[in-house]
Amino acid sequence: MRIFVCVALLLAMAPLGLPLFAMTLLTEALILGLLAMSLDLMVGYTRLISFGHAAAYGLGAYASGYLLLHTSLPLPFAVLAASVLAGVVAIGVAWVCTLAKGVSFSMLTLAFAQLLYAVAFKWTSVTGASDGLAGIPRTAGPFGVTVFQTKNGYYYLVLVCLLGAYLFCRSLVGSPFGAVLRGIRENEAKTLSLGYNTRLYKIAVVAVSFALGGLAGALYSPFAGFANTELVFWLFSGQVLIMVIVGGQGTLIGPILGAAFFMLLEHVLSQYTESWALFFGLIFIGFVMFAPQGIWGLLTRRARA
């Protein structure tokens, strides 16, 4: 807990010491961190390998973008509404996807994400088709609060969301609910025979994960000012999964680090070479082969040794 407070304070002071472009990078890293952490609930704690988490992000991004463009809803409420929407949609998605197990589950989540991609591509009146939604404003907050319209103010909004979501996830995985999730991860048949309706638990964790992933997406579109189909594309789902694995699954902190690492690496590599994806793929393969516990696993093992 002490470390958590220290990191939170450090992040809160970041705008004082960092130049503006670094703040932009950091904000995006935190948003992606929130997304990766939400996926970790499924991947790391329940062994539900979702290959369609971009769906949650895209839903949130489009929904908040649409609300901000077409209604006068204050920004925080639009973001919240988008997050709730993603969670509600997830209940339906999870109901179907949990019919299958293992690899079939992964493929089903991929299919859903692609279905959503197809919808985003064709539903011109709402999603703007291949152009996407552009010029999404950061409207003034409720009660005349305008702080979210500035870059640093928005950073604080993102930071508060991430810290809140982290504390929420941590208490969730520490609760009896989280214990059941780990039971499903280790041995679903056994958990079922102990009298837990594992399917309901899985649907619940997908809904929570999507709501938080949707929150990340909802924060992204006003930050970037646009939402396009790339946010729902399967490649992005794969990238989020990479962040979780490289960071360290089942740790909550790890995926956030993974997201930051991903952002930083992409930023640095793309300055030196056009082929950053090549090195990225190699680094990723290296992690899967030699360090399946991820960055956080390496760090904590070093600390314990």
Added chain:
Amino acid sequence: MDLLSFLLVQCLNALSQAALLFFLGVGLTLIFGIMRIVNFAHGTFYMLGAFLGYSAVRLTGSFWAGLVLGPLVAGGIGAAFEMGLLRRLYKRDDSAFLMVTFGLTLVLGEIIRLVWGVDALQVQVPDSLSGIVFLLDEPFPVYRLFLVAAGAIVAVGIWQFLERTRLGLLIRATSQNAEMVHALGVDVNLVRSGIFGIGCGLAALGGVLAAPLLSASLGMAGNAIIDAFVIVIIGGMGSFPGSLLAAILVAFVQVFGTYYFPDFAMAAMYLLMLLVLVVRPGGLLGKEA
């Protein structure tokens, strides 16, 4: 154009499309059925095939050379990848394969971009197949007929290979009980490398054959991998006849969907897949999941 000739032409279109989808799906389902590996890089091997086909045609001037060289080279790369990396992961859970092959997708895709550049490359239909035939007075390209025939030949070939040859027997045995096969003195690792290579080679064969229709481009892999997954899931993971059935089903949905509901064609395939999975979670001809 009357209804009969319209239907004939559309059905043949769908069948030629099905042939391409079958090449894509069958390799993936073979690899999954025997090795329990979800090969995310499958679409990239398909794309590699298209580019290799382009180069082979450029170098030798013969489309047929590309048809042989493309799958051979891609299959070799696939087998080498299995020997170098995948083999070390057999003791880990399934997701490790998914992720390593995703990494391979990034690496291989980037290498292809570095070697062949970003532009789409046109591959000529060979002269002997470039004509048009008239079916019930409707013009139809010979090349698409050729695709239907090629698909049928390969399907029968794989089926006979699996059912009639000793290697096919070993492959089926390995898929049922690898440890027992190993105990009987068979080098299971070699069988696995071979299967991975053959699966990737089949994807590349599909890529070479698709190149004259679609031209070789960097966007191919993404579409291909999704199509391949859809086919394998609808047909049932690991089921060879299932992949054939699913390829035909998906192709008909794509061709007729594009004609009647152009706005929903993209979604139709996924809806079909969801429908199949809700009714039969293991796929049409697969074992229950």
